[in-house]
Amino acid sequence: MSTLTSAEPIAVAAAPRKGRRPASRSFWETAWRRLSRDPVALTCGAILLVVLLAALLAPWITPHDPYRTSMARRLLPVGDARHWLGTDELGRDLLARLIYGGRMSLFMGFAPVALATLIGGFLGIVAGYCGGAINMAIMRITDVFYAFPSVLLAVAISGVLGAGLVNSLVSLTLVFTPPLARVAESVTTQVRNQDYVEAARATGASGWRIVLGHVLSNVTGPILIYASSMISVSIVIASGLSFLGLGVSPPNAEWGLMLNTLRQSIYVAPLNAVLPGLMIFIVSMSSNLISDSLRSSMDVKV
Amino acid sequence: MSMFMRSRVGFDGSPATASALDRGGPAQPLLIVDGIRKYFPITSGRFGGAATYVKAVDGVGFEVAKGETLGVVGESGCGKSTTARLLIRLIEPDAGTIVLDGDPVGGPRGLTLREMRRQVQMVFQDSYASLNPRLTIKDTITFGLKANGIDRMTAARRAQTVLDLVGLNPSMFDQRYPHELSGGQRQRVNIARALAVEPRLVILDEAVSALDKSVEAQVLNLLRELKRRLALTYIFISHDLNVVQHVSDRVLVMYLGKVIELGPVDLLYQRPLHPYTEGLLSSRLSMSPRKRIDKPPLSGDPPNPINPPSGCRFRTRCHLAEDICGRLEPKLGAPSGGPHVVACHARTPSSGHSAAGTAGPTITFPSP
Numbered sequence: 001m002s003t004l005t006s007a008e009p010i011a012v013a014a015a016p017r018k019g020r021r022p023a024s025r026s027f028w029e030t031a032w033r034r035l036s037r038d039p040v041a042l043t044c045g046a047i048l049l050v051v052l053l054a055a056l057l058a059p060w061i062t063p064h065d066p067y068r069t070s071m072a073r074r075l076l077p078v079g080d081a082r083h084w085l086g087t088d089e090l091g092r093d094l095l096a097r098l099i100y101g102g103r104m105s106l107f108m109g110f111a112p113v114a115l116a117t118l119i120g121g122f123l124g125i126v127a128g129y130c131g132g133a134i135n136m137a138i139m140r141i142t143d144v145f146y147a148f149p150s151v152l153l154a155v156a157i158s159g160v161l162g163a164g165l166v167n168s169l170v171s172l173t174l175v176f177t178p179p180l181a182r183v184a185e186s187v188t189t190q191v192r193n194q195d196y197v198e199a200a201r202a203t204g205a206s207g208w209r210i211v212l213g214h215v216l217s218n219v220t221g222p223i224l225i226y227a228s229s230m231i232s233v234s235i236v237i238a239s240g241l242s243f244l245g246l247g248v249s250p251p252n253a254e255w256g257l258m259l260n261t262l263r264q265s266i267y268v269a270p271l272n273a274v275l276p277g278l279m280i281f282i283v284s285m286s287s288n289l290i291s292d293s294l295r296s297s298m299d300v301k302v
Numbered sequence: 303m304s305m306f307m308r309s310r311v312g313f314d315g316s317p318a319t320a321s322a323l324d325r326g327g328p329a330q331p332l333l334i335v336d337g338i339r340k341y342f343p344i345t346s347g348r349f350g351g352a353a354t355y356v357k358a359v360d361g362v363g364f365e366v367a368k369g370e371t372l373g374v375v376g377e378s379g380c381g382k383s384t385t386a387r388l389l390i391r392l393i394e395p396d397a398g399t400i401v402l403d404g405d406p407v408g409g410p411r412g413l414t415l416r417e418m419r420r421q422v423q424m425v426f427q428d429s430y431a432s433l434n435p436r437l438t439i440k441d442t443i444t445f446g447l448k449a450n451g452i453d454r455m456t457a458a459r460r461a462q463t464v465l466d467l468v469g470l471n472p473s474m475f476d477q478r479y480p481h482e483l484s485g486g487q488r489q490r491v492n493i494a495r496a497l498a499v500e501p502r503l504v505i506l507d508e509a510v511s512a513l514d515k516s517v518e519a520q521v522l523n524l525l526r527e528l529k530r531r532l533a534l535t536y537i538f539i540s541h542d543l544n545v546v547q548h549v550s551d552r553v554l555v556m557y558l559g560k561v562i563e564l565g566p567v568d569l570l571y572q573r574p575l576h577p578y579t580e581g582l583l584s585s586r587l588s589m590s591p592r593k594r595i596d597k598p599p600l601s602g603d604p605p606n607p608i609n610p611p612s613g614c615r616f617r618t619r620c621h622l623a624e625d626i627c628g629r630l631e632p633k634l635g636a637p638s639g640g641p642h643v644v645a646c647h648a649r650t651p652s653s654g655h656s657a658a659g660t661a662g663p664t665i666t667f668p669s670p
Contacts, residue, residue: 217434
């Protein structure tokens with residue numbers, strides 16, 4: 001508690017003071033202030049924002065059609081006067097394809113994690129709060145998924161379901177749900193045994209009311225931190241699925257898929273071939289660093 | 303004592319509706335506890351069944367009169383806090399009955415837990431852990447009210463009232479977070495939260511033990527003032543014998559999950575009957591350096607509650623222990639016929655203990 005209040009005047013007990021009392025800050029306000037003063041978080045946030053905006057505004061900002069092929073303009077080098085980042089093996093503009101590919105890749109980074117956070121968070125909180133047999137049932141089922149490495153599991157599920165965007169989404173959600181459920185379960189179990197939950201139970205509040213009013217506010221932080229660290233993994237695995245032909249199908253632009261098709265040209269135009277990988281690296285690195293900053297900004301002893 | 307006979311009173315006749323204030327009249331005890339028991343299972347091995355039990359509370363029974371303060375004392379691990387949690391049903395008892403002003407708690411015709419909890423509230427020892435760090439003081443206090451179906455506006459007003467009651471200026475404190483308050487202020491908030499649902503019985507589980515002495519005195523005075531103004535009844539659990547003496551009307555002594563002595567505070571403190579109580583009381587340090595205590599009046603730790611000694615549970619540390627103590631468990635009884643009861647063979651006439659004598663209220667007090 002001293003770490004937080006050190007910069008601020010500590011509340012005075014007796015004698016109401018004149019003038020305004022210092023504003024109280026909630027945990028989230030404090031975390032946000034700390035995050036918004038973290039240069040690493042700001043830089044990475046800006047990078048992600050640029051990529052995200054570019055992906056959202058793709059049709060309006062891309063100079064070329066990402067699907068228009070040209071046999072004459074195959075594998076133009078980076079820095080070409082017309083095609084700034086060159087072209088791919090079918091003569092399509094790489095910049096346009098990278099921007100359009102961002103739509104897919106970012107979606108595949110965030111959507112499965114968001115879904116898994118909702119599902120896994122729900123399961124974990126229920127398991128953690130109820131305890132006993134319900135906990136046992138939920139957590140042992142999620143344990144089954146731990147028997148497989150996550151990439152292998154994603155490949156296996158996608159392989160069974162077949163290629164395609166929705167199937168990749170389903171398989172990635174299934175991959176990320178168990179670890180998120182486990183994190184949610186462990187923090188909920190800690191919170192459940194706190195005196196304030198006992199005190200809330202002693203007032204006669206129902207289980208759901210306590211979960212919504214007391215548990216949720218204390219477990220969202222750790223769950224969010226963990227989920228944010230999963231985003232980069234999700235982008236990488238989704239790209240991997242596309243690379244293996246299990247994700248988005250051609251001619252759609254997606255970074256993993258582009259990496260795969262440009263792979264054959266790596267000796268002819270190495271820079272072009274590296275570009276999609278570089279985007280994957282930048283985005284996953286940024287989201288990882290943001291997750292790190294998020295963790296330290298929420299690491300407030302209050 | 304009549305507690306063992308009275309405990310079944312609530313089941314016959316009394317209607318199961320929510321009780322209005324003071325249904326049973328002033329003579330009806332606010333709380334009658336009879337034979338409550340809680341054994342915590344210890345599972346040995348992952349798949350093994352419950353092999354052994356910690357006998358945390360083993361057949362505890364007592365009454366609390368309306369408007370009194372019942373002090374509960376005992377060493378760490380004697381079951382004081384478990385008893386408190388059993389009373390407010392944070393833990394389900396394995397056996398025993400609890401009757402609140404004539405109405406049994408639980409059962410088909412008894413009070414529901416929610417009805418009971420509107421009348422019984424609890425203040426916890428750890429003022430910090432018992433406040434949600436993410437909620438403002440106001441949200442913490444109104445939470446329980448809203449859970450009981452009180453609308454937002456009324457709840458907010460009630461929160462202001464109770465904050466005022468505990469001496470915290472609502473306009474200064476209701477939007478604050480627990481980490482911005484001092485220990486004493488936090489405990490006041492905890493008291494305010496407990497009072498918000500307008501309970502009749504407040505269980506104070508070591509409520510002042512974690513506070514420093516000056517703040518402790520303030521909070522004790524506050525509690526006394528609140529009790530007077532709101533006509534409250536307290537169960538005051540503490541390991542601090544001086545504080546218990548200061549606040550209590552009657553005192554209950556627990557040892558290894560059992561009640562071993564219960565009596566009016568003056569009687570019990572001046573003439574403790576149980577050798578354990580005697581030891582506890584003489585373990586208090588004196589302010590005078592001349593009354594230095596050289597050796598501890600009670601030595602050793604309490605025995606393991608998983609496997610308590612046969613007969614009297616205190617006999618392993620008792621200087622009066624005899625053969626009979628290991629064979630027969632002493633029952634609570636009043637050697638002098640008064641309100642002061644004790645569970646000790648040495649104080650029970652005709653028990654077979656050499657110090658007990660044969661009959662009559664005259665008791666000798668061997669010095670330890």
